[in-house]
Amino acid sequence: MGQGMSKSNNVYKDAYNRCLRLLDETRSLPSEPELGTLLGVSRTTVRSILARMEETGLIAWNKRAKTVLRDPRPDDFFPEEETDTLAEIIERSFMRRLLAGGAEAGMQINELELAREIGVGTTSVREFLIRFSRFGLIEKRRNSHWVLKGFTRAFALELTEIREMFELRSAAAFAALPQDSPVWADLDRLEDEHRLLAREIATRFNAFSELDERFHRLIHRASHNRFIVDFYDVIAMIFHYHYQWNKAQERERNEVAVGEHLAYIEALKSRDLGKVDAACRKHLKSARQTLLTSIPLQKS
Amino acid sequence: MGQGMSKSNNVYKDAYNRCLRLLDETRSLPSEPELGTLLGVSRTTVRSILARMEETGLIAWNKRAKTVLRDPRPDDFFPEEETDTLAEIIERSFMRRLLAGGAEAGMQINELELAREIGVGTTSVREFLIRFSRFGLIEKRRNSHWVLKGFTRAFALELTEIREMFELRSAAAFAALPQDSPVWADLDRLEDEHRLLAREIATRFNAFSELDERFHRLIHRASHNRFIVDFYDVIAMIFHYHYQWNKAQERERNEVAVGEHLAYIEALKSRDLGKVDAACRKHLKSARQTLLTSIPLQKS
């Protein structure tokens, strides 16, 4: 596909799509700097977006006046796959390979081959592997190839050991937070979302994964420790792919987890360290179990 | 200096220097594959080394026969600075800047500027920053610049919090290792080195830093957890630069630390978990104190 391209304009395309959705709500767009902060891009990109919107007759643009002329149609949007970052594309391909089986521990990883297969430059693949290495699934041999350590039972155990250590500590810190801390309001909101999901679990069980991440990140943040907070990236990555992959009894598993979360939230609100510890331990134990059962059995 | 160079041959130069030292000990060199494993390089590099050694009259080389003709002279060696990896060069420059003061938290990091200043390509700087980011001192703004989080008191506290959690757990795991585990022999050897250093502390106090790292890595390895083992890289990096930087009362500090290590080793050998915990805590506490006092006072 994109051979020879120096750099894809996915930032522009993604922001353009998001800006289209904004169009539905107003009759005229705000100033360029304001749009920039709203979309999280620079004014340069905002101006490219506005230029195209004028071209396709979506808006009339003259200096400060940006009047909406018509509602966006489905074909105004850029295709979803063109809005992904290279990093996302590479990660997806890599994880697909890794989980598609046949990815034995100890196997060599070839930068050039990966790059060719995905259709991107080697630099991007290298940078991805370096970033990815902190997840502990791959390792670099000094001035030589990368080695796959594998998504093994040992990996899951090491991961959960740290997770439990960190989360117990964070949960205790959370419970000790003063009553006027804004986190309690965040927790209330999350509790509501959990109750809602519990009621509609039969149909919306796949909405859990996203809620799960937000809940645990909130707790970890209470540690006020960057290493603990950052470590949740490892967990989030693993769970992200794990959820996509292991669909067995997903509804039941998620239903149980929602219940555990609610008990956990209750404990936090009680601010009773003993209760918090117990509820946290219980949830982490079943989370570990879920992860472990989903790991393919090793050869040796 | 090295503009336009695609890749420096530091692997070759470093291996060449190490091979020269080997020359002192024997009258003839082993086979090419054997030399390769000995020096940790490929046979291609070994052959380049042998070729040069023949050229400079150090050896006579004919197929299997590699006879040493003369002892290496100082000018046979490549200069030290030519044997460093690009990554090492970049890290050193970056850390010098960071510790030279004037590096306020929140400051932007400019890839291009760094690359120009060090005299290397941007790709290498980017890769360095990605690798370095796991140390928690810098952070990337999505499709924009890096931000320096700074070597602050908060950083030191967060770092030591994790360190203490991990080391207490590793020490307990260490003490629980079976008597026939090879680590006990390693520990004995380290104990001897500590005793030796304690006796010669007046002159050899700067040898402590290296011994310190080996000792703590041995303990962390007992955790059998890659995340714990890998985390020691963060500590090692910080202490490496910290030792170079804060020379105040270095002798006294190291003398105390050696004593604490010996008590710690004693406790481990007793395999009494209570004693281990106490000795570990005591040492970690003074290590934290040392680190904290060496951090420059912040503005706000």
Place this chain on the structure above:
DNA sequence: CTAATGTCTTTTATCGTGAAAAAACAGTTT
């Protein structure tokens, strides 16, 4: 017939380059 050497191929490390995006600067409008 094993383990070395000799030769050829592939991969990694690094750079320069150019488009995308950000950021800085200059000029306008209210």
Place this chain on the structure above:
DNA sequence: AAACTGTTTTTTCACGATAAAAGACATTAG
């Protein structure tokens, strides 16, 4: 004069290219 738009400069991102280094294959010595 504050906040905007118009223009220019800088920086980031990603690529292809090339030397260094690794690795694979073929040949030969013991």
